[in-house]
Amino acid sequence: MEVADSHSLVIVTVEDGDPEFAKAIEEQLSVVTAWWQTGPAPGQGFVQTILRSPEERHDVERFLHTSGIREATEDEALVVYITSHGAVGTSSRHFLLLPGTDRDRLLATGMPTNEIVIAALDSRARHVLVIVNACEAEGIDAELSLLTRDLARSRTAEGTLNVVATTATRSPVLGREFAVVLRMAFAWLQEAAGIARPHLTISEFIQALEHATERLNEERDLSLPGPRTVLHGKLSAPTPTLPNPGYRPKPQVVTRAREEVAATAEELEYWLDRASGRASRDDPGWYFSGRQDINRRLTSFVRGPAGVLIVTGTAASGKSAVLARAVTLSDCAFRASPRYAEAVSKASADSVPDEGSIHVAVSARNRGPLSLIEAIGTRMGCEPDRTQPATDPVRQWQEGLRAFFTTCRETCQETRRETCQGICREDIVTVVVDGLDESADAVACIRDVLVPVVAFAGGPGGTGRIPIPAQTSGLPTALPLPAHRGLRLLIGVRSTSPGTPEAAVATGLRGLLQELLAVFPAAQVVRTDGEGVQADIAAYAAALLAGAAWGNDPAVVTAAAQSVACHVGRSFLDARLAAEQLRRGDGAALLGDPLWLSQLDRGTVGLFEQDLDRVTDDGLNREEALALLRATAFGLGRGIPWAQVWPAVAEELLSARIDHADEKIRRLLGGRLAGYLTHDVEDDHVVYRPAHERLGAMLRRWPQQPKATRGMKGTRGADESG
Structure with a gap:
């Protein structure tokens, strides 16, 4: 993504003497100057230059010269906004109508609109956006398509040159209407669109304008066609001419190699807050001091030799939480933050992993073997072995990881200096794989991702082959190659609790925990649902x-x-x-x-039904709220995006239209049901999903069986099993 060194907003407004049109222009400018706003300090935001109410053509031409549009520099993001009455002549040229314009002498007294447009497009600025809001604005298209042929080829090949017309042929200028469209689009992009990067693409900008136009048409019974691009560059390229109103920089708590599993900034802030259980400044808070026995075992493991530790337990027993804590507290960036240093220093030293002791942490959620091994490999600074068949990318990554563990550290440092984050200097590398049971194909992930690295988790040297039991025949065996570094592997996976009815039913079936123990027979197992969990x-x-x-x-x-x-x-x-x-x-x-x-x-189901019964307190209909929640449980990847997708899925589940869906989602996220959801970022968009896979499974199965047929009081129904 390109970043411009400077930003300019140039506005040309032409009034017609009508006080109402003047007010409409002011409303437009209030939105435009807020969207492309000035910064809090010199050199930040957009430098705004405005030509107000030119009387004749010469006023505009002089402004083009004095404003420096044509001399905009290469590293400048240039935005031009034009609002005026206009007309298309018989020659198909578009003119702005000035107070001194004679409609019978457009060539002499009108202002050719494309002269302003081309002044911007033919500047040196790589990134240009021109918005023309005038009568028949689309009429600039015919002439502009010819004029742009004279632009240097590099102008269209390297930059993002975009021109937007707000009105169609024989349509009047949009006065207050376009101000409303811009304001609605701005508000939609602030929240519902969920775009998580600082700049928009031209496609996203037009989509927001179209969405706003549809809403305005519906609310006021209009039939406005909506803005369209008459010239566009790279449709999917974010451009610095389109700042994203919804962009909120994500606090960087940990480094990228660990962020998938680590605690979020919101979680940490919650536990640092005095209202969340901190009795005094000397109390590090439950997050840093709770579950001592389990946290000590994880800390001891990451301080020890190569090996495997499996963190397991029933659903919702805190597996991911204890792994997230270990990953977070081991991160160098986290430990360097003054915000968290005090709480960490007051936690028990034997429950805090050494700084940098966990190198890579990834989630297997909704991942298959290729996605998982690629996630691990890229974070370790590995590269796939391109000598292997291109048709087998998993094999390429397997060999890439094998090369990482079997290459001497000195050689590795020379070849991976830029990508490995110093991991290649370590004698033992620690990798966390959480949520294996939530993988799209957990057995294949064990076979294709974990089995090939078995040999390196056998001890400090990692040279001994760990035998693969007969039950896993057909799995690739790990070759006993000489290793130059070992592997500590921590795996989070759900399992039934020993001695429970669910475990008895599962007897004879090979669960994921048993599959892992077959591959890693010497693995340590830490249960999060064992003795002492009630006290925790x-x-x-x-x-x-x-x-x-x-x-x-x-x-x-x-x-x-x-x-x-x-x-x-x-x-x-x-x-x-x-x-x-x-x-x-x-x-x-x-x-x-x-x-x-x-x-x-009755567990999660009983608690959810109570909250659902009271959702009217948040101004929501029970059935609609349930459909909106259920929709998030069917999202693939890391969740479901809000914009258009979330409402559409909910309406499909409800078999009915949800009016004002965005407002209802907003209430859902601010009400009592918000605790059932979490959010993430995928493909530059904020996505939403149930806060726990147990909730997701419950919502996908809804409606539940009638209450009378469920377990008796004091028991937890079958839908609550691990």
Whole structure:
């Protein structure tokens, strides 16, 4: 993505003496100058130059000379906005109508619109945007298509030259209407469009204008055709002439190699807040001090020799959370931040991984073997082995990883200095793969991604072959090549809890945990749902409830947290949902309500039904809110984008139109159901998905079976199993 060193906004407005048209122009300018706004300091934002109310053609020509449009420099992003009455002559040329224009003498007294347009396009600026809002603005097309032939070839090949006309042939100028269209497009891009980069493409800009025009037509019973491009450069190339109103720089908590698994800035800020369970500045907060036994085991592992550690447990028992904590606390950028340093320093030293001890962390969610091995390889600074068949990219990456582990460090440093982030200097590399059970093909990921690196996880030298059991026949065996570095591998995977009815049913079936233990027979296993989990959940719930309006008495909070822990089994997810309901309402009343406790016994489903029944408090219809939530559970990849896709999927599930869908999504994200969702970024767009795969599975299966047929009070139904 190109970044311009300077930005200029040039505005030409031509009034006709009508006070109403003058007001319409002012409304347009208020939006235009807000979109292409000046910066807080010199050299930032757009330098705005405005020609107001020229009387005759010479005024415009003099402005073109004095404003420096034609002399715009190569590294300048140039935006020109023109608003005026206009007309197309019999020669198919378009003219701006000035106060002194004689319609019978357009050539002499009118201002040829394309002279302004070409002044910008034929400047040296690589990135140019011209918006023409005039009567019959589309009429500039015929002449402009001829004039642009005289532009240097490099102008159209290297830059982004875009011209937008707001009106069609024989259509009047859009006064207040275009101000409304711009304002609606601006608001839509701020939120619903969900574009996560600083600049838009011309396609995205036109899409926003079209969306706004459709809304305006619907609201005012109009039939405006909407703006269109009469000249466009690269349709999918972000351009610095189109700042994105919705861009919010994402706080960089950890380095890229670890960010898929690490905690988000929002999560960390929550736990740093005093209202989230910090008794004093000496208290590091639950995130940094909770689940001590498990965190100590992970810390000990990443300080030790090469090997494999599997973090497993039932759904929602905190597998991803403990891995995220380890990944986050090991990151150099995180540790260097003054914002987090104090809390880390007060955490128990034997539960905090050494700085830089985890090198790569990726999520297997919705990934197949190629996507997963590529994610690991690129973050390690590896390259695929192009000597292998191009038809087998997985094999290319397998050999690339094998070369990484078997190449001496000195050679590796020379060849990968720019991409490996210093990983190639390590004796042992630590890799985290979380969410293996959420992979698109978990068994293939084990076979094609994990098995080929088995040999390097066998010890500091990694030279011994770990035998592949007979049950995994057909899997590629790891060759006992001489290794120059070892591998510590941490894997997060869901499993049933030993001794439960679900585990008994699964007897004889090869679950993912058993597949992993067959490949890594010497692996350490850490269960997040084992002995002591109820005490961990009680401490977690107490931290969540400490900021409640009724939670001033620590004894009351402790009792409430213990009550929650007794009812939610091994589920941290259910503990969080229950705590949110207690914080919102009268905690004492709910804890004494047998109906609420019976719903809590039913787990995620029971808690969700309670929130769903009260969604009208947020101004939402129950069925529409349910459809909007369910839609996020069917998204592929990292989630579902908001703009147009989310409402369309929800309407399909509901089998009915959802009026004002964007506003209802906005209320959903700001209401009691927001805790059931999380967001991410994929392909430069913000996407939404259920906050946990357990929620996703529940929403995909909805509606649930009738309440009367579910488990008795005190039991957790089959839909709550791991």
